[in-house]
Amino acid sequence: MKLNIEDLSFGYRSHVVGENVSFTLAAGEVLCLLGPNGVGKTTLFKTILGLIAPIGGSILADGATIAHWSRQHFARLFGYVPQAQLGFFPFTVQEVVLMGRTARIGLFASPSSIDVKIAEQLLGLLGIEHLANRSYTEVSGGERQLALIARALAQEPQVLVMDEPTASLDFGNQVRVLSEIKKLSGRGIAVILSTHDPDQAFLCAQRVAILHRGRLAYAGAPQEVITPVVLRAVYGVEVEIAKMEISGGEQHFVCLPSFTRSRPPSSQP
């Protein structure tokens, strides 16, 4: 599925959070969205997912507008990994993952043994099968995050929208999630993720977009967008981008902050 965002304005009623946002996302592409805290990345995601009505512009899937899709139709094509919240009732981790099957089963149905198999496979894929019968309210924040990714994959989506999927994960789980994202894109799933770490964009994304002051200020390939000039403009910090050769002769970029010359972002002209 090809996703087309054209001249989108989004926000809450009279309060416009962002405008003139346009980009496309093809099957198997990974788009990494960067931007300072509070710039509206989550609001943009919720607008794409139809949870908030767009103020203007259009969202097209394979050229057709998605404005009138049913919730079920949405959920079969778009998987959503929200920022992990504490659950309210003590459902088990497996039950939470099974909730991802909701759009695939009948209105009055409960998940079948096939759905349970799918959930078990996904728990295994994310390395949390040992948590299956633990209460979702009692596992750690990182484990909840992994469960939410498994839940979104249980939707069998074509587009996966991930809101800071690595935010509360330890280093090992961050790497696991990033490599999972690469694998998903290899299977033709389009992924949009937000992150605060430019290095993650170098690691897993074909394209990077930066939301800054309500607009998609920069968009393109990671090494074109993530430059010292851009990061200074957006975050108000000085960085150097180092190119390194890793084993196997591949080239790789990393972003190194330079502490002495960084300033707070508010003093930007």
Added chain:
Amino acid sequence: MICLAALVLLVVISFAVGRYPVSVSELLHLFWSKISGAPSGLPVTLETVVFKVRGPRVLAAMIVGGALAISGAVYQGLFRNPLVSPDILGVSSGAALGAVLGIYFSLGIFGIQALAFGAGLGAVAAVYLIGTLLRHHDPILTLVLAGVVIGTLLGSVVGLIKYLADPYNQLPAITFWLLGSLTGVTGADLWAILPAIAVGVIPLYLLRWRMNVMTLGDEEAQSLGVDVQRIRFVVVAAATLMTAAAVSVSGIIGWIGLLIPHFARLLVGPDFGRLLPAAVLLGAGYLLSVDTVARTISTIEVPLGVLTAFIGTPFFIWVLAVSHKAWR
């Protein structure tokens, strides 16, 4: 299974005890003769006590208890709040006003029940309407606040009518109704409320998985493919129908809808597929025991609302102490 066995035992006990004690063998005799059609050879009074007086009352206690427990479980999930009980949207206050008006205008028992039922539904409809009209707020919070406001308003109207009512004939009847009782429940009452309860319970059981997903909150449930507004409407309508029907025969009985769901969740977890049957069994068993105590503990009947509160309060504190797992 244990719950079910305990419930059967409770039924037998509550048939047996009372001002006119019936032994277990006499009970079995009576039921057998009812099924087989052969005369039991036992006194007619005994048969009247069992089938005309205690029978409807035992059934009513179980139906009302089960209905209130289900509604409470569903509302707590829907509003993601463990302090919610079935009257959060004003169904009890509406029913109370209806019944009090019926007593004030000296309508018959059927008129009082019909008015209670209708006013209960009407109050929730008004709350729901306010909730949908004020669209720019959090829908759940708006519903709850509207429920509180409307409930308080209706409560003050009830107070006004109590003030105006005849203190010798009407006021005791009003007070008695507001405290809840199953005295004088007849088979006809049961037939009148059963359809409403059945119409309520069926969609709730069918939507059990969607309701699980709804406990994640509106946005997550929507992103998982649940039509949140429609399901919420159906669930509120179904739970309200059940509560209004139950309250119309029993009067206001607090605590069951608040307490039993917690206890059920403690036993079987939050999945509605298991929670709803557990809540029905526990609610039915609880109200049946309380009602049995109410009619046997002293020579006058103790109002149910008072007893459920007396038993409910320490019990609730105990559940709070042990159930840190049952909610966040």
